[in-house]
Amino acid sequence: xxxxxxxxxxxxxxxxxxxxxxxxxxxxxxxxxxxxxxxxxxxxxxxxxxxxxxxxxxxxxxxxxxxxxxxxxxxxxxxxxxxxxxxxxxxxxxxxxxxxxxxxxxxxxxxxxxxxxxxxxxxxxxxxxxxxxxxxxxxxxxxxxxxxxxxxxxxxxxxxxxxxxxxxxxxxxxxxxxxxxxxxxxxxxxxxxxxxxxxxxxxxxxxxxxxxxxxxxxxxxxxxxxxxxxxxxxxxxxxxxxxxxxxxxxxxxxxxxxxxxxxxxxxxxxxxxxxxxxxxxxxxxxxxxxxxxxxxxxxxxxxxxxxxxxxxxxxxxxxxxxxxxxxxxxxxxxxxxxxxxxxxxxxxxxxxxx
Amino acid sequence: xxxxxxxxxxxxxxxxxxxxxxxxxxxxxxxxxxxxxxxxxxxxxxxxxxxxxxxxxxxxxxxxxxxxxxxxxxxxxxxxxxxxxxxxxxxxxxxxxxxxxxxxxxxxxxxxxxxxxxxxxxxxxxxxxxxxxxxxxxxxxxxxxxxxxxxxxxxxxxxxxxxxxxxxxxxxxxxxxxxxxxxxxxxxxxxxxxxxxxxxxxxxxxxxxxxxxxxxxxxxxxxxxxxxxxxxxxxxxxxxxxxxxxxxxxxxxxxxxxxxxxxxxxxxxxxxxxxxxxxxxxxxxxxxxxxxxxxxxxxxxxxxxxxxxxxxxxxxxxxxxxxxxxxxxxxxxxxxxxxxxxxxxxxxxxxxxxxxxx
Numbered sequence: 266x267x268x269x270x271x272x273x274x275x276x277x278x279x280x281x282x283x284x285x286x287x288x289x290x291x292x293x294x295x296x297x298x299x300x301x302x303x304x305x306x307x308x309x310x311x312x313x314x315x316x317x318x319x320x321x322x323x324x325x326x327x328x329x330x331x332x333x334x335x336x337x338x339x340x341x342x343x344x345x346x347x348x349x350x351x352x353x354x355x356x357x358x359x360x361x362x363x364x365x366x367x368x369x370x371x372x373x374x375x376x377x378x379x380x381x382x383x384x385x386x387x388x389x390x391x392x393x394x395x396x397x398x399x400x401x402x403x404x405x406x407x408x409x410x411x412x413x414x415x416x417x418x419x420x421x422x423x424x425x426x427x428x429x430x431x432x433x434x435x436x437x438x439x440x441x442x443x444x445x446x447x448x449x450x451x452x453x454x455x456x457x458x459x460x461x462x463x464x465x466x467x468x469x470x471x472x473x474x475x476x477x478x479x480x481x482x483x484x485x486x487x488x489x490x491x492x493x494x495x496x497x498x499x500x501x502x503x504x505x506x507x508x509x510x511x512x513x514x515x516x517x518x519x520x521x522x523x524x525x526x527x528x529x530x531x532x533x534x535x536x537x538x539x540x541x542x543x544x545x546x547x548x549x550x551x552x553x554x555x556x557x558x559x560x561x562x563x564x565x566x567x568x569x570x571x572x573x574x575x576x577x578x579x580x581x582x583x584x585x586x587x588x589x590x591x592x593x594x595x596x597x598x599x600x601x602x603x604x605x606x607x608x609x610x611x612x613x614x615x616x617x618x619x
Numbered sequence: 620x621x622x623x624x625x626x627x628x629x630x631x632x633x634x635x636x637x638x639x640x641x642x643x644x645x646x647x648x649x650x651x652x653x654x655x656x657x658x659x660x661x662x663x664x665x666x667x668x669x670x671x672x673x674x675x676x677x678x679x680x681x682x683x684x685x686x687x688x689x690x691x692x693x694x695x696x697x698x699x700x701x702x703x704x705x706x707x708x709x710x711x712x713x714x715x716x717x718x719x720x721x722x723x724x725x726x727x728x729x730x731x732x733x734x735x736x737x738x739x740x741x742x743x744x745x746x747x748x749x750x751x752x753x754x755x756x757x758x759x760x761x762x763x764x765x766x767x768x769x770x771x772x773x774x775x776x777x778x779x780x781x782x783x784x785x786x787x788x789x790x791x792x793x794x795x796x797x798x799x800x801x802x803x804x805x806x807x808x809x810x811x812x813x814x815x816x817x818x819x820x821x822x823x824x825x826x827x828x829x830x831x832x833x834x835x836x837x838x839x840x841x842x843x844x845x846x847x848x849x850x851x852x853x854x855x856x857x858x859x860x861x862x863x864x865x866x867x868x869x870x871x872x873x874x875x876x877x878x879x880x881x882x883x884x885x886x887x888x889x890x891x892x893x894x895x896x897x898x899x900x901x902x903x904x905x906x907x908x909x910x911x912x913x914x915x916x917x918x919x920x921x922x923x924x925x926x927x928x929x930x931x932x933x934x935x936x937x938x939x940x941x942x943x944x945x946x947x948x949x950x951x952x953x954x955x956x957x958x959x960x961x962x963x964x965x966x967x968x969x970x971x972x973x974x975x976x977x
Contacts, residue, residue: 266815266817267813268704268810270821271821378888379889447843453848456855459860470726474724481721482717482831482835486689486831487827487828489686490686490687
């Protein structure tokens, strides 16, 4: 049997069809309005430096009386959680009855170069938690930490357990030294001090390039060849462009925070070892006694499941739940499956503990 | 199938048929064509057609066309082979096309390509007729005299350039290694497809997708190796050393022009950050003292309440005392919710004067 078994005339037709789609796509592309993101109406409730704390508006009283604060990563922008009406973790959670707040970190500039990990966790996050809590009777709140924001939330919950009622981590790395973690593998041989001392803040372009090189041929080539297939579909094209905007709309990283995060988490694996120190206080994950829901994505190439799952043995809580999502690091927010599975799982888990 | 390919004619004929199709589609938009354009050039012309359109999405379209060329590269190879399974050389050519595009996009590579011509006289002048080792030796020679410091600096800068180029070569060699591996992986996948029970590839797109799979598979193997980790670290470090030299030379130049430098600005930012932190801590301190005062007040009220209860329990207790006691806890209820930690210790501290607006 031959490995290749295609009809030459069909092959030419495939090429022509590709050209036709490019042609139609050119027409569609230039007729498109700028894409917008953010489906849900929100209001600003607290502001500090470049950070803004938002509350998503809802109709009627929430079913869950404890508010939920979303702590997103510093890399990329938090509107991934509310990308568009039919792809929105926030909207789905609101519809189910949650009261939701979200931290938007903004875009750090050179004046933020000396903002430390502690400034973020013991400073910004703590004050946001206080601001949310103050609006709800001063009671402890629920936190949903995403990716790096999940690692921050773990640190925060370990250091301020009385302020957190329930903790949810999504695609959150805990063990940075697993065999399948390419990103962690690469960072271990680089001189982070030299890196930050030279660059000041870490440019978003460098970060994005690093992510793209995790799967360079799929993400730099195949994805765009695949895009030709949807060029004649305005809606799908807009969805694609919205995702592209999110992927490359990345803030620079504050230098000092980046330095400690890479050294302690990626290189030293200190979060799992209980050796991270913030303001002289050790972050001990065993101090996390509140209920924990850990959601990871089975096909996540940025935070492999093996990096997330060790949380189970690391936290001190007896109420630990794990949820494996069939998808990737981004699909966990935007895929159709995610809309069906993730918000109800989060909501039900919280309601059982409200 | 071979009959089909023969019947269809040679590659040139296929190419012409494809391009005629493209040209027909573009004719109404004013696309002009070369007489005998290769596959990739058809896309170049599309690119030019839309290049002048400065809408938000034109850059996207440019990029799309560029990526589409990777597909057409594969397609062209397949047509040249007239549907035969590509051999080692053809596969090498296919993956090689990807490699060039991949490596040239690297941001620090692009940074250096842009910055180097701008540096002009700030760049150390490296003799071109020296071998790398001899040049490194020359650059390690001690400097002396009035311009000693400048000489040392420039020699170090020149060494950083050489190290950067060397680290880049080391990294690129591993990329090439991964691509060579991809050829083997692809051949193995093609062999699997030809096996009984295998799945022959029915379209050029399937060949393209399989090639991407093969390249990713081979790249992942190389990228997870200790060798790659070391080379990656060396490249990043070399990039940073080079950039720090460029930064320094620019600082020296701007300093001579009386302009504030990045170092000076950073120092100011650092001071502001430290001041903010100190201010915040001081604010927190006042707040903690207030909490301590409230705790002391609560303790006092509890004592009073206990005394009142005791008095009420006694038959001679006056009703007026009970009324006072009930009213007393009211201010406590207004106190903010706080963690009840270290209460005994805090309570012993004297309550500071409350600052207005604190």
